[in-house]
Amino acid sequence: MTSYKELGLVNTVELFRKAISGGYAIPAYNFNNMEQLQAIIQACVETKSPVILQVSSGARKYANQNLLRNMARGAVEYARELGYDIPIALNLDHGDTFELCKDCIESGFSSVMIDGSSKPYDENVALTRKVVDFAHSQKDYVSVEGELGVLAGIEDEVEAEESHYTEPKEVVDFVNKTKVDSLAISIGTSHGRTKFKPEQCTRDANGILIPPPLRFDILQEIEKKIPGFPIVLHGSSSVPIEYVKIIEQYGGKLPDSVGIPEEQLRKAAKSAVCKINIDSDGRLAMTAMVRKVFAEQPGEFDPRKFLGPARDELKKMYAEKNKNVLGSAGQG
Numbered sequence: 001m002t003s004y005k006e007l008g009l010v011n012t013v014e015l016f017r018k019a020i021s022g023g024y025a026i027p028a029y030n031f032n033n034m035e036q037l038q039a040i041i042q043a044c045v046e047t048k049s050p051v052i053l054q055v056s057s058g059a060r061k062y063a064n065q066n067l068l069r070n071m072a073r074g075a076v077e078y079a080r081e082l083g084y085d086i087p088i089a090l091n092l093d094h095g096d097t098f099e100l101c102k103d104c105i106e107s108g109f110s111s112v113m114i115d116g117s118s119k120p121y122d123e124n125v126a127l128t129r130k131v132v133d134f135a136h137s138q139k140d141y142v143s144v145e146g147e148l149g150v151l152a153g154i155e156d157e158v159e160a161e162e163s164h165y166t167e168p169k170e171v172v173d174f175v176n177k178t179k180v181d182s183l184a185i186s187i188g189t190s191h192g193r194t195k196f197k198p199e200q201c202t203r204d205a206n207g208i209l210i211p212p213p214l215r216f217d218i219l220q221e222i223e224k225k226i227p228g229f230p231i232v233l234h235g236s237s238s239v240p241i242e243y244v245k246i247i248e249q250y251g252g253k254l255p256d257s258v259g260i261p262e263e264q265l266r267k268a269a270k271s272a273v274c275k276i277n278i279d280s281d282g283r284l285a286m287t288a289m290v291r292k293v294f295a296e297q298p299g300e301f302d303p304r305k306f307l308g309p310a311r312d313e314l315k316k317m318y319a320e321k322n323k324n325v326l327g328s329a330g331q332g
């Protein structure tokens, strides 16, 4: 049993309180390996931004849970060494069972998401409440994120064909019954790099897909029902066309890529949305740089020579997001 405080981490309660009153969102960036973690910490220290490190159950299987937990501890020490002690939370992304959440809480996570959104409403409430009761009764309060409404798309093991927008009339009951600390909602964001089918989009003069706008009307209705309550947006990569183009220029194939435009995320960050999850953009930035190095330097076989440029690009992208999209720069 390890408490997150022993690792130097914080839970999300104070992070969200400040984000809502300050009109910005905390970045939640996923990691599975050292270079991704280096990029996240370097970018967030440089921009003095708080950060939520996210680990999916797929990442735990891929990298090993002990290794990831100790990497989070290392991230705290690395940030201090870089000269700025930013608040860092470690969140389980899309926990699907009580046992998985319990295991993460006991091994040092400061926050967990329990995603019962694919279950019938009452089962979602019961499962979420069970996780909350366990998390909140720890010596060091662990925060819990729940979800209402279903996002379309694929993210590791989470997959849904169709989205279902969050029903604003359900949120008060859900929050009261479960006692969650934050709520992920569905207002049109989506997991993965193909967030919408081409037929859901329009095209600009260059043939680039323009997605349908987020449902800010639903967000506003939810905010009215639970004023000041922390809202989370999953699936909020913007899928930068520059990276898609580099990947395709060097032999990749990513047809019909489309994300959430950054102006819309900027607008959401200024509202009660206080956590924005970004994963696919990091994958695209790294893949673009790795493909470029392989194509331009076919004799290269030192992993540092392709993972290094990938890490540096990722860092640059995260710093830009903190400064220009989430507004979290300077808030750490």
Ligand SMILES: [Zn+2]
Residues within 6 Å of the ligand: 094, 155, 191, 234, 235, 277
């Ligand atoms: Zn998600």
